[in-house]
Amino acid sequence: MAMKAAVFEGLGKPLAIREVAEPELAPGEVLLKVENCGICGSDLHATEDGVFLQAEGTVLGHEFAGIVAASADPAVPEGLRATAVPVNACEACRDLGTCRDGLGILCPSNRITGLALDVPGAYAEYVKVGAKQVVPLPDGVSFEQGAMVEPLAVGLHAVEKAQIPMGGRVLVIGAGPIGLSVAAFARLAGAGRIVVSERAEARRAAASDFGATDVLDPGAVEDVGAAFSAATGGPPDVIFDCVGVPGMIQSCIDLSRPKGTIVVVGVCMKPDEVIPIAAILKELKLQFVLGYVESDFARVLDYLGQGRIKADGMVTDRVSLSELPEAFEALRRPDRQIKVMIRPGG
Amino acid sequence: MAMKAAVFEGLGKPLAIREVAEPELAPGEVLLKVENCGICGSDLHATEDGVFLQAEGTVLGHEFAGIVAASADPAVPEGLRATAVPVNACEACRDLGTCRDGLGILCPSNRITGLALDVPGAYAEYVKVGAKQVVPLPDGVSFEQGAMVEPLAVGLHAVEKAQIPMGGRVLVIGAGPIGLSVAAFARLAGAGRIVVSERAEARRAAASDFGATDVLDPGAVEDVGAAFSAATGGPPDVIFDCVGVPGMIQSCIDLSRPKGTIVVVGVCMKPDEVIPIAAILKELKLQFVLGYVESDFARVLDYLGQGRIKADGMVTDRVSLSELPEAFEALRRPDRQIKVMIRPGG
Amino acid sequence: MAMKAAVFEGLGKPLAIREVAEPELAPGEVLLKVENCGICGSDLHATEDGVFLQAEGTVLGHEFAGIVAASADPAVPEGLRATAVPVNACEACRDLGTCRDGLGILCPSNRITGLALDVPGAYAEYVKVGAKQVVPLPDGVSFEQGAMVEPLAVGLHAVEKAQIPMGGRVLVIGAGPIGLSVAAFARLAGAGRIVVSERAEARRAAASDFGATDVLDPGAVEDVGAAFSAATGGPPDVIFDCVGVPGMIQSCIDLSRPKGTIVVVGVCMKPDEVIPIAAILKELKLQFVLGYVESDFARVLDYLGQGRIKADGMVTDRVSLSELPEAFEALRRPDRQIKVMIRPGG
Amino acid sequence: MAMKAAVFEGLGKPLAIREVAEPELAPGEVLLKVENCGICGSDLHATEDGVFLQAEGTVLGHEFAGIVAASADPAVPEGLRATAVPVNACEACRDLGTCRDGLGILCPSNRITGLALDVPGAYAEYVKVGAKQVVPLPDGVSFEQGAMVEPLAVGLHAVEKAQIPMGGRVLVIGAGPIGLSVAAFARLAGAGRIVVSERAEARRAAASDFGATDVLDPGAVEDVGAAFSAATGGPPDVIFDCVGVPGMIQSCIDLSRPKGTIVVVGVCMKPDEVIPIAAILKELKLQFVLGYVESDFARVLDYLGQGRIKADGMVTDRVSLSELPEAFEALRRPDRQIKVMIRPGG
Numbered sequence A, B, C, D: 001m002a003m004k005a006a007v008f009e010g011l012g013k014p015l016a017i018r019e020v021a022e023p024e025l026a027p028g029e030v031l032l033k034v035e036n037c038g039i040c041g042s043d044l045h046a047t048e049d050g051v052f053l054q055a056e057g058t059v060l061g062h063e064f065a066g067i068v069a070a071s072a073d074p075a076v077p078e079g080l081r082a083t084a085v086p087v088n089a090c091e092a093c094r095d096l097g098t099c100r101d102g103l104g105i106l107c108p109s110n111r112i113t114g115l116a117l118d119v120p121g122a123y124a125e126y127v128k129v130g131a132k133q134v135v136p137l138p139d140g141v142s143f144e145q146g147a148m149v150e151p152l153a154v155g156l157h158a159v160e161k162a163q164i165p166m167g168g169r170v171l172v173i174g175a176g177p178i179g180l181s182v183a184a185f186a187r188l189a190g191a192g193r194i195v196v197s198e199r200a201e202a203r204r205a206a207a208s209d210f211g212a213t214d215v216l217d218p219g220a221v222e223d224v225g226a227a228f229s230a231a232t233g234g235p236p237d238v239i240f241d242c243v244g245v246p247g248m249i250q251s252c253i254d255l256s257r258p259k260g261t262i263v264v265v266g267v268c269m270k271p272d273e274v275i276p277i278a279a280i281l282k283e284l285k286l287q288f289v290l291g292y293v294e295s296d297f298a299r300v301l302d303y304l305g306q307g308r309i310k311a312d313g314m315v316t317d318r319v320s321l322s323e324l325p326e327a328f329e330a331l332r333r334p335d336r337q338i339k340v341m342i343r344p345g346g
């Protein structure tokens, strides 16, 4: 059987809508009809020069939800509304992990569905996933919300690793999908004050729907630290870097209170400069985080189902598969988009 | 009253043995007759060009023990054998601290006795300390051991912040007084394997008295990570950087296991380069540490009194006050010294 | 100067409204004009036979807010709207505590304002407190809300000690003021499901304003554990006993999941029976909790000021000082009251 | 093939040495020739009236080591010197566990090898175990030490759950095999002072080989708490109940410092009485513990191989299979035995 998919055809070329073979199921695998799939910043990196560049023929898309169209696992019924954890760790890691504690996404041989040639993603009519990765959508959670679970799980995980004290002061730097997710979960986890620092006005405006108690524009204030303290009464207990550019970690060190925690979510791929003595004189903790663990998806969905996380405000654009290549290129010079959502059937 | 002290007289000049006024006591203060005082690497930095350079007239020495010669506090009797915590935090921080949790050495207005002009140190016959900073030596703990409590407390504190899992694999990089202290407390805290990496042969030899289960010479092995795994069965759970030179943090990142902890004890004063994505892909935690808290001194002394920490092997040289200036200059190009101990009365 | 107060005149007698001397201020003390004071279950115990019975002449009332009428401390201005921490720990504990970690309410020589003869409480026109205990009300927080901070702080503290995992399943047993406070903070701290078990219908109805995602009536369901699992998908991760009667701890043990946490907030003064092997076979943790720490008050107030805790629904009755004695006696056989609030000026 | 085994033939009857069929191996199973097997208190309970009574025909013995005599798993070679984790959790729990965090011994459907009819134990010439449960003995670790790993792992696990602060004061009540194991690991984990309370003189004498810094006889001192403080300088931070009789938990509550931790290792099968308010006024934590996790065995063995735990002093008696029934009955009225070791081949 054939299906439509957006195929990456090489550096500098737009995605191409092609007929490709529908994935075939081995035992324990499941086919999802894709209802929604988000475009992630990683997808852009995957088509740009650098360490993340993918092979020609790759089908991107790791943030998706849909309906089980076929199942080769008795535990997953056809017709189920679901999303899936796009992590394909090796079998040893899935069960036990290095040091027997379950590596999951940290598994050195892990591949992400939609970010590797051999595990094609959901910029397509159908996507194949392992049955154990399937996570059902609760009643009342839309497919679009289901396609937001993956970036939201990044926020949940980052917040969990941060161990924010109840009532604590939090600074979130960057209000892309990841920063907004982090802010929402910091709020949900009981942070007292959540200040989001972001240059783009539309994103600052979105931030208050995502838990921010204050926003600031780093380009407009003279001193981010002073502005933060003015808004909250003191320096941040926890800072989340949700940008990932050189210099950002040192900024966080400079802004933190003594004994503070800095959570590095933003992925800076270039060498970066820090001044270690500045971090020593404050006894800081730098916690780097990656992704999520499998059980995060169900937790995010429970919060979504209860209406305690409101993800909808993040979706600024909705495109069909045929509109995708153009929308994708547009994101290389983003404007006021936050999350662009693909509806392959739409 | 006058006493002899070794006075720093400015950049490029050797310490000078001078008659200076004995410190005068305000209420709540105590005068210790110095029996032993260690020379610390920080003392050398305090006499070198850079951010740590002290004013002319400074009397160094923050690692000391002696006998209470005079006391303006009823709680501290004359004749008491004691060491003292050389931290002079502001009064607010001593009691409550920023955020009410006791900053101590992290207090922004803290000065270290023996590392500031107005709180002269123990390169002298007498040193003045606050009564609350005095910590008595248990029976059986010598003055020389008492003078080692300060650097040992750095090791205890670093190990405590590391939260080494019982049976965990530990790498200690650098076997100066700090690395040796860290190794000793890592052992005492139940680490399974403690590998010390150090270039100097004499220090590697000392390391096994300080808890190391293995040593390695980073200049002699091709691959420190491979050598570590060969000795212990896998990559380190916790790495202590006890060197503090540019590049060391990134080395630690490269050597760590996924979900590992890196404790940065070594003080690198220059900007340093790290590759954030390498730390993200392993979800590492970087814990920077500074000094100790007040209660650490009593704990170190209890372990010393029980013979569970054997500090003596660290002292390679003992000098009188008059021999100090020459010994101090010699340490600018260290040879086989580990800890040089001053005996002002000797 | 004289003022009106409700005085406890001995076992079996109603409180008596008397003219008593206004408290006199020593340096560092502050006089609050009481605007609101809550009646606490402990106040009833303080007038009943048993270990909590207070001396004749005691003025009760430890949950209060008002206006600074006079101040013998420059840091606290007259006119300030404030509540106060009713803990009078000894000076050693305030600063350092046993083991130097700050005992506060756990100080063995602590007395609670309003629960001891020599520190009269706020069932009066004025109440005296230490200046350091004063906590200002933010704008927008009413005096009535301010008088709720004390029981809310019990909830915040219990939840903080519980370390509820994000998305965790929580069972709160008992929906008095304490159970409702616990539920509200469990929600605020990110618990996924919060089920409140309570017999009284009015209190069950209040519970959903205080964070409950479900309620159950232990008298109406056959099996509380089964009802909990049906509502949430599995057994509780954390259980809060907010009742404090014999047998309740063993019920919690039976209801918990393996590796669960039971937080004992309810104060059972009688010997109680547990079956240790039942707790061993599940490796449970029992965390007993008492009160709060000083900094909890400011955190509760910040949440109240932001509208993230809505305490008002707890107040079912409002009485003047002259109506207090009768209302107090009525609470010995409570009906549909939750929190009865006194307005000494009303 | 037949082999000799000691078979439980019913209440009130001594164990009988019988010829029974050698276990047959399914794929993934391994046959160990038993070199040593310890007698555990649980084995006695398994032959007494009560909840632990086993069926007739049961072969006891869960603390054993030997040589792989036959293997139906390629990963485990014949001739390997090994012990094994006697936990037979269900397959779901082994991998993931309730709440996906690995229940192991807490699995409700778990059976212990040697404590259930269908998984016969090592009071026999041969014992069958799952290949994944096999843990090799390092060089230099004897079979007798290997047979001590199981009770030592209980000590390691209890200590790990206790989170003893470095330098902390620890009280271990009871110096049977479990109390001695706990003391040894408390020492190894950095406890400052470890006081063992035990009535039997020989066991008190053994305690100092197992890490105790002091011992006390609860029958000889007037006040255990006062004796503890006299020896260590204050009340215990952590107390381990390694006895398991009614009244012991309340004793621990009374002896603890405020904010202390009580680890309940001793298994009290009868209802027990506690006074909750006493635990509330100190904000205590009661941690119940059961067994160990799989990875504990390898950690214990690494410590044994390094000579950091010295288990040999625990073995007071060594018997052959034919001497076992008499030695077993003698343990019903123990005298000066600590651990009795069976040598089926001896």
Ligand SMILES: NC(=O)c1ccc[n+]([C@@H]2O[C@H](COP(=O)([O-])OP(=O)(O)OC[C@H]3O[C@@H](n4cnc5c(N)ncnc54)[C@H](OP(=O)(O)O)[C@@H]3O)[C@@H](O)[C@H]2O)c1
Pocket: A040, A041, A042, A154, A173, A174, A175, A176, A177, A178, A179, A197, A198, A199, A200, A203, A218, A242, A243, A244, A245, A264, A265, A266, A267, A268, A289, A290, A291, A292, B280
């Ligand atoms: N660790 C993980 O597991 C994980 C998972 C997913 C994503 N990530 C990483 O997380 C980062 C954020 O992802 P995203 O999808 O949210 O990206 P994004 O949409 O690019 O958002 C980043 C935002 O930060 C803003 N920004 C840039 N410099 C700033 C500054 N100095 N102060 C305040 N705001 C600043 C950007 O504004 P402008 O556009 O105006 O510059 C942008 O709005 C990326 O590095 C991504 O690779 C990490």
Ligand SMILES: NC(=O)c1ccc[n+]([C@@H]2O[C@H](COP(=O)([O-])OP(=O)(O)OC[C@H]3O[C@@H](n4cnc5c(N)ncnc54)[C@H](OP(=O)(O)O)[C@@H]3O)[C@@H](O)[C@H]2O)c1
Pocket: A280, B040, B041, B042, B154, B173, B174, B175, B176, B177, B178, B179, B197, B198, B199, B200, B203, B218, B242, B243, B244, B245, B264, B265, B266, B267, B268, B289, B290, B291, B292
């Ligand atoms: N955080 C704190 O609170 C605190 C407190 C005190 C001290 N410190 C810092 O801790 C560090 C160590 O202090 P110390 O007194 O022990 O200093 P030290 O005597 O200089 O010891 C450092 C040791 O590391 C060795 N080393 C250098 N490069 C190495 C490498 N690549 N691999 C392995 N070993 C290497 C050095 O050998 P070579 O001599 O052959 O190079 C030297 O033996 C310093 O940076 C100091 O400032 C921190």
Ligand SMILES: NC(=O)c1ccc[n+]([C@@H]2O[C@H](COP(=O)([O-])OP(=O)(O)OC[C@H]3O[C@@H](n4cnc5c(N)ncnc54)[C@H](OP(=O)(O)O)[C@@H]3O)[C@@H](O)[C@H]2O)c1
Pocket: C040, C041, C042, C154, C173, C174, C175, C176, C177, C178, C179, C197, C198, C199, C200, C203, C218, C242, C243, C244, C245, C264, C265, C266, C267, C268, C289, C290, C291, C292, D280
């Ligand atoms: N640890 C601390 O620091 C601290 C501080 C303050 C208070 N406390 C204690 O916390 C407890 C609660 O205080 P409170 O002021 O909220 O008391 P409360 O108003 O008496 O509330 C207790 C509630 O529990 C209900 N209840 C009784 N048995 C129950 C059961 N088996 N299942 C479910 N609900 C049941 C009661 O209903 P009925 O009235 O129908 O029985 C009542 O509504 C008291 O023991 C108090 O002493 C502790």
Ligand SMILES: NC(=O)c1ccc[n+]([C@@H]2O[C@H](COP(=O)([O-])OP(=O)(O)OC[C@H]3O[C@@H](n4cnc5c(N)ncnc54)[C@H](OP(=O)(O)O)[C@@H]3O)[C@@H](O)[C@H]2O)c1
Pocket: C280, D040, D041, D042, D154, D173, D174, D175, D176, D177, D178, D179, D197, D198, D199, D200, D203, D218, D242, D243, D244, D245, D264, D265, D266, D267, D268, D289, D290, D291, D292
């Ligand atoms: N939680 C777990 O996973 C686990 C695992 C294994 C064992 N256990 C339990 O741990 C407990 C200890 O096991 P064991 O094999 O070491 O038992 P054991 O050999 O019976 O040791 C208990 C010791 O405690 C002494 N003792 C009794 N009352 C005492 C008191 N008031 N103060 C001080 N010492 C007292 C006993 O002395 P006398 O003989 O003079 O009374 C005996 O020496 C048992 O309850 C066992 O069931 C638990």
Ligand SMILES: [Zn+2]
Pocket: A040, A041, A042, A062, A063, A150, A151
């Ligand atoms: Zn993504």
Ligand SMILES: [Zn+2]
Pocket: B040, B041, B042, B062, B063, B150, B151
């Ligand atoms: Zn130093």
Ligand SMILES: [Zn+2]
Pocket: C040, C041, C042, C062, C063, C150, C151
């Ligand atoms: Zn109260």
Ligand SMILES: [Zn+2]
Pocket: D040, D041, D042, D062, D063, D150, D151
């Ligand atoms: Zn056993």
